[in-house]
Amino acid sequence: MTFANQLTLLRIVLIPLFVVIFYLPVPWAHITCAIIFAVAAITDWLDGYVARKYNQSTAFGAFLDPVADKLMVAIALLLLVSLHHDSAWFVAAAAVIVGREIIISALREWMAELGQRASVAVSFIGKIKTTLQMIAIIVLLMDRQEWYLMEIGYIALAGAAALTLWSMVIYLRAASPFFSTSATKK
Template sequence: MTFNIPNILTLVRLVLIPVFLVLYYLPWQYAYITAAVVFVLAAMTDALDGYLARKLNQSTPFGAFLDPVVDKLMVASALVVLVQSYEGSIWMTIAAIIMIGREIVISALREWMAELGKRGSVAVSWIGKVKTAAQMAAITGLITHYNEWVIDLSMVMLYVATVLTLWSMMVYIKAAWSDLIGNH
């Protein structure tokens, strides 16, 4: 493994997941806000590590593998605690299942397309980046439990992110469709 700046940032993000979880559940007045700050820091390292890997030409196989895994763990962890915290919200649960399910589907699709030598046809698109931004904003707001206005706005953003999640999944599946149905 190469210890370069992007890989170190990815590892920091991995370590921040349990820190986020512990902070979220601490019986402390500022637990939610502090957990939200840690989540935002983790999200910022995600954007920064990819940028630096490209800018400094420091992409590595380890980073290419670990970065998306850590991203998915971070988001799934946050969604799971939010579903538990907002236990009366069926819409939160549905959104979380769609988002986590999409990540499983797209990961499997990318792996399968890579086996066919066509990984580039399911590379990250602009819609995936917009989805991620909406998702991170929504999750951050929901983590804070700040006030009803922030929670309501964050729920709207969560629904926007859910629609973008489904849309981006369809874009990726459409790109791979001929290979999926066997029409090469």
């Protein structure tokens, strides 16, 4: 078990703690969740850096890293929807982000079966989207009433949702030449 894989597993282990703390009836619950999510976001960057720098890339890590990322983000967005359920655009933005992750994960798996995984590799737009998404989730998890913090969170979430759609279109266009190919594995 490499250090990079341990960092990825840490993100998954943090998820139940994150959920339990979110629902604790204590004043520090949401700020603690924001800190846990920030730690998870940092380990997301750090595990990739460690894997590349110290040649710790593994097949297990390549599988587990995106799973850990998507689980943490989807669960955080679901929890945030429970706080912002009265805001239709917030619920829609969260649905767009989670829905896109499911679509692109399936697309990447399918493209890998065709031997074309590189056609749908992570793009620069995806990295910007992820950064905005992390900022939005961290700020909104704090659940502070200072107007400027909530506005920063809402703007970052709206930007992440827009880039989510844009990057999905780019990925689907890159894969479109393969949509008419046979379903048999190559």
